[in-house]
Amino acid sequence: MSSAPESGEYEATVGGDRESVDAGTVESLAVTGERCAVDVTPAADEFRLALAGDHNSVRVRGNDETVVLDCTGDRNSLSLGEEMSLRRERDEGEANSISRESFETESEPDLVQTTRDEAYAGLGWFGFDLVSYQTEIERDHCQYCGHDAERVIERREEKVLRLFGLTFTLKTVASSDECSFCRVSANASVDLSDRERREIYR
Numbered sequence: 001m002s003s004a005p006e007s008g009e010y011e012a013t014v015g016g017d018r019e020s021v022d023a024g025t026v027e028s029l030a031v032t033g034e035r036c037a038v039d040v041t042p043a044a045d046e047f048r049l050a051l052a053g054d055h056n057s058v059r060v061r062g063n064d065e066t067v068v069l070d071c072t073g074d075r076n077s078l079s080l081g082e083e084m085s086l087r088r089e090r091d092e093g094e095a096n097s098i099s100r101e102s103f104e105t106e107s108e109p110d111l112v113q114t115t116r117d118e119a120y121a122g123l124g125w126f127g128f129d130l131v132s133y134q135t136e137i138e139r140d141h142c143q144y145c146g147h148d149a150e151r152v153i154e155r156r157e158e159k160v161l162r163l164f165g166l167t168f169t170l171k172t173v174a175s176s177d178e179c180s181f182c183r184v185s186a187n188a189s190v191d192l193s194d195r196e197r198r199e200i201y202r
Contacts, residue, residue, distance in 0.1 A: 005030045005050045014038050018155070020178055031056050035132040035157065051076045051093065055132055057114040060084065061103045071096055077114055123162050130173065132157045142179040149179035
């Protein structure tokens with residue numbers, strides 16, 4: 001992973017590992033984590049986005065705004081609204097992909113950020129790698145958060161070997177359910193209340 005942007009340089013920051021985050025409506029965003037799925041809505045005509053982490057999936061749900069991209073991370077996927085413009089301020093990462101998507105203003109963010117085909121498409125010709133993707137599953141109960149939900153997906157992470165363009169899946173490193181109730185706001189407070197702390201130590 002490349003060096004993270006300086007603190008305070010961006011309005012919101014998403015870090016951590018394998019997080020699923022709705023960053024809300026902000027003027028700028030830095031993604032410094034690994035294998036995160038992030039949704040964000042621009043609050044400015046020029047939306048500043050830093051991709052400093054690796055293997056992240058970011059969707060910018062805008063209309064006619066301009067994304068000013070500072071990309072130093074590797075193997076990230078970025079999805080923009082069909083009418084949005086893109087200006088690369090810095091593009092030093094490797095194997096990053098950019099796509100276009102039509103967003104309905106009142107629709108819920110899609111839980112499937114990266115399909116299996118999209119995740120495997122970013123691999124090179126040789127070597128070992130970790131691949132993260134999401135897939136739909138036929139279940140109406142999320143085993144991760146315990147909620148009943150209309151849509152539940154499985155988030156998978158696999159260790160793969162790439163030889164001469166052929167991919168061999170060696171093992172499933174991690175898998176977990178996810179639904180709309182699992183998504184958290186990037187600016188939400190995660191501090192425990194006094195009562196919650198007392199419950200933990202009972």
